[in-house]
Structures are given as C-alpha cells and as structure tokens.
Amino acid sequence: MCIVCGRDLIESCFVFWDSDYCSYYCQRFYELKLTKYKPSKNTHTKHFEYYPPIVISCENCGEDTILRWRLQDSSKAFCSHKCNSAKVKSRSPKQYFPLKLLKHTKEPLLASEIAKQCDSQRAHRFTSHAICNILRIHSKKGIIERTGDSGYHKYAMAEQYKSHPVKSLLR
Ligand SMILES: [Zn+2]
Ligand SMILES: [Zn+2]
DSSP: OOTTTOOOOOOSSOOOSOTTSSSHHHHHHHHTTOOOBOOOOSTTTTTOOBOOOEEEEOTTTOOEEEEOSSGGGSSOOOSSHHHHTOOOOTTOGGGHHHHHHHHHOSSOEEHHHHHHHHTTSSSSOOOHHHHHHHHHHHHHTTSEEEESSTTSOEEEEOGGGTTSOGGGGGO
8 A cells, every 4th residue: 555645556557666655656746755735725625635746757758747646647657648659679669668667766676576577567578587688788888787696686777877768768
C-alpha cells in the first residue's frame, strides 16, 4: 500500500519507481515535500483536498508534461501519444525499459533484479542474460556504469545521463 495515499501499487504496468509508492506521482509528491491543496472557498466544497499537478520532462522530446494523481496520468513518461510511440533504432524499443528503470533507482541493481522489474510491463519479456547484453552496449557508451564481480555485476546509470530523455539515448 502506498505510503502517501494508501492506494495499491499499480502492478499491471512497468514499475520504474520505488515500491513504497503506488505510482511515480506519489514518489515525487513525497520527495518534493508537497501538500494537498484546497482550491475552493465555497462553503460546500471547501473541505475538498486535491493533489497538485507535478511537472516532469518527456522521455522523448524533453518538454514539460504534467503528472497527476489520477491513475491514468500518475506514472506516465511521455507528453503525448506521438512521443510514446516515437521510433528509436530498430533493436532498441526493448532497451528503453532497463534504462528507464536505472534512471530512477537509487542503488545499483543486479541483472536479475532489473529483469524482474522490467517484466512488470507485458509487451517484452526479459531474462538476466538479455539485460546483460543490453546494458553492455550502453556501458561501452558510458551511459551505464558496471561494478562488482563477474556474474554479480551491479548496474547504475551514469549521473550525467539522468537528465537526458531516455529515448534520446536510443537513437
Ligand atoms: Zn499513492
Ligand atoms: Zn514529448
């Protein structure tokens, strides 16, 4: 259950945020120390409280887009359908998921942990082996940093790439 709002974790989609929260919205709400607001002075509705909109940048074009608490907008990563479906290099659509996950995780992760998290979306399946292959490509470019011993490598995204739209790293 979410430590911010009490809602259950959304399990049917790609979970790239911390599992203490139902959605990426609630994680940002907590990290930014936001509070709910009461928009109305009307006697009948003034007790209503709302979750404020939170600005994030689109993972394709980098423009500002709004995250909202309501379910369908609470964990989005793109400003529009066009950016969501924007093309990357032919073998790269699958590579979006581990990179997006590592952009948000605070600790380096094992390939098996990354595969499990990336499997939370249903379009692509991931094994530890597939994750290793994908991340090897990106560690050669310096986007991903690998630490630890062979077989127990842990992966993290290099800090300077976390401000880039993820899809821009796949073109
Ligand atoms: Zn929540
Ligand atoms: Zn966009």
